[in-house]
Amino acid sequence: MIVADLVQYVVTGLLVGGVYALMSIGLALIFGVMRVVNFAQGDFMMLGMYLTYWLAIGYGVDPLLGALLTIPPFFVLGLVVHRLLLVHVTGRGDPQREMDAQLILTLGLSLIITNAVTMLLSPEPRGIKTAYATQAFVVGPILVNQARSYAFAMALLLAVVVYVFLTRTDLGKALRAAADDPEAAGYQAIDVRTMHGVAFGIGIALVAAAGGLLATYYPIEPTVAVNFIVLMFVAVVLGGLGSIPGAFIGGIVIGLVQSLTLLVLPFQLQNVGVFVAFLLVLYLRPQGLFGQRVRTV
Amino acid sequence: MSSRRRGWIAIAIVVAVGLGLSFALQERYHHRILTLVFVWATMGLAWNIISGYGGQTSFGHQAFFGIGAYTTLLLIIKAGLTPWIGMLAGAAAAVGAAVLIGFPTFRLGGIYFALATLAYPLIFRIVMEFLGYQEVAIPMERERAALFMQFTDPRAYDLLALALLAATLALSHAIETSRLGYWLRALKENEAAAEAMGVDSFRVKMIGYMLSAAPAALVGAVYAHAILFVVTPDGVFGVLVTVQTLTVSLVGGIGSLWGPLIGAALMIPISETLDATLGDRLPGIQGVVxxxxxxxxILFAPEGLYWRVRNAILARRAPAPRAARPMPSVPVEAIPAARPAGAVLMEVRDVSKAFIGLQALFDVSFDVRDGEILGIIGPNGAGKTTLFNVLNGFLVPERGQVRFRGEATTGLRPSALCRRGVGRTFQVVRTFPHMTVLDNVMVGAFVRDRAEAPARARALAALALVGLADRADAVPAGLTTLELRLMELARCMATAPRLVLLDEPLAGLSGDGIDVMTSMIRRLRAGGTTVAIIEHTMQALLRLADRLVVLDQGRRIAEGAPVDVTRDPAVIEAYLGKKWLRAATAPQT
Known part of the structure; x- marks a missing residue:
């Protein structure tokens, strides 16, 4: 019985972890290529949830499909945001000060998005009703929520697509080159600024899609970003800042930690487990579970 | 008038204006805005101590704000303690929390500190909710209202918040004009250079963080009584607390006494007015603003309004650029010849250091003797800079030992070595770019003098020694390469070193510059300072050094008088290759 409980928690953790993994990949890609820590990542996720909601309610589009449909418009949105705002705070001057400027710029952006949505769409939480949200696959003594399973499968699929894109296509290779050594990439006729835009676009699109998947089982409200941005930070730091596979595993680990925390702590303290794990990783292995220690002097 | 005096007068003016506003305003709502301006200016100033002066950006300063509010309130409710004492307990709790947070966090550089600080208020928030303190109302105390910080006259809260603001301004001003302020700024500008100049970075950050936490907690307690009345985790640990703190500081300009005050005076009335007029219909308007x-x-004036205006005024006042100035000259009085080298000052024994896949130093041993000029030469990549990084504590060797004046120093931080008398300059000059030349040198001088005045005198003496006295008020960006190297040397000399490690002091200098620098180095030695110099060109050191140590691929391949070393076959091979070695040693025919 206890074993069954444990398996149940692990399965639940894995399933939500898959969606965390997808959103964290977006954040990691942006950090990896641009060295920008994007505070507004959670807000783009929230916008992705709303777009999926709007497609579902207005046009009857299934949210699993709706999540995919968020990708093109959010890619374009990412390009625009990069061109209008982030261009001004990347790749010039002292890295430490620039990092602070980026954090503050994206924090401002996050505030604008959260509060503008609150103003325009009301702070009331909404939800998408689907047939599978309340259904579960029954595997022996374990219940596996269908919405979470589908969302997990889609997240996994998208993550694989991203991985193949980055490793097999010319554009993906150019992105990685721009991330590893912007100067050398410039000599190879790779336009680093364009690569930054592309990375930001893809990063935003991925987190929006993850938001869409999340919307199949999670309430949609303007302030939802706060809860998730920290989870994403944790996952990305856990995986080693900027590493894509690391962020994926980091996301899964966060889902598991969140779920397994329930075994020892009451429900309200669920995220305390995550934050404590975050601090432990920062202190014990700041380079992340998979990253390499970078020399600073 | 000294800038110190001017600062105190300006603070007095702020207090006078605050008092005047508090007595002139009539409507309760206007008093609320005034109180909020003082509250957020104070909070911004508190944050500014660690994040503005020290450059350690904290995104979690509301942790201390909330600790102050909750501690004070829970002491009222559980123990009947007056908030006047309770808020001091809150400040003490916040300082304790700062130590607990800072202790592990300051070991992480840059971005990691900012990310880690995010987590703490979130944890506090969740825990407070869990403990059942979702809504804690301040119990009414009609009988002993003043004792419990409950006033009907809104002026009382204005004055309370103004008093905190004045105290925090005074604290900030005291920090700005003290050793701590110089050291915090130096850390922000260049942590490695600051460490090498004797700044114990961990300790200085920690003190800054503690001083930054206390006013945040006090203002949290006042905010709870003056504005909130019902304290919620979201109200004091929430994102909006940090957002307001950051906004007033950044808009006004960080790293100054006046930035947060200007930012608060501008932003708070705007956002409060909007919230009052449109807040019902548009609930997120404050956040959007x-x-x-x-x-x-960030896009248009990243340095903030205070600095933007100040720099514009200074630029208008600045005199026309001067004509090219003569090169700094060192009086060529008779420089005494080399003294016989004295006792061993520094002992290097079997030092080995490897990086991933590269053995940078391999069992290197030599002595530095008191009063000598020791040249350490070797081709590029020989391990010279790595050796200096081991000698002054930036790197800990895997094996071997360094002893300075008989004391084992391996494992000591660079700041500790600096205090023991090991000075250091860098291959690429490391300045504190936003500090004047004098301030740069004062960072070093503070190692020997705690107070500002003697440190200033010591720094001026060091600048006079290198011939840069007339450049004291310039910023490093306006200096020539030679002047930069001399400034770095003066900063190093201001720490009163027994031994200075000069990492390629001649690199990038013209012929005249090399002459100035070499006679400078002779003068230092004549003044009793022992000198170790790295160079990769042998030429310059042949005349300057008393002895040479030659490194090649991490090993010491020769040591001795310059003339002997240049004839050493191993040295010729290292520099010129085997072919030349054969040519040099072939029997003459």
């Missing part, structure tokens, strides 16, 4: 302010300030 703060967001827009943050984005706009």
């Amino acid at each position: 703060y967001g827009l302010a943050l984005v706009a300030i």
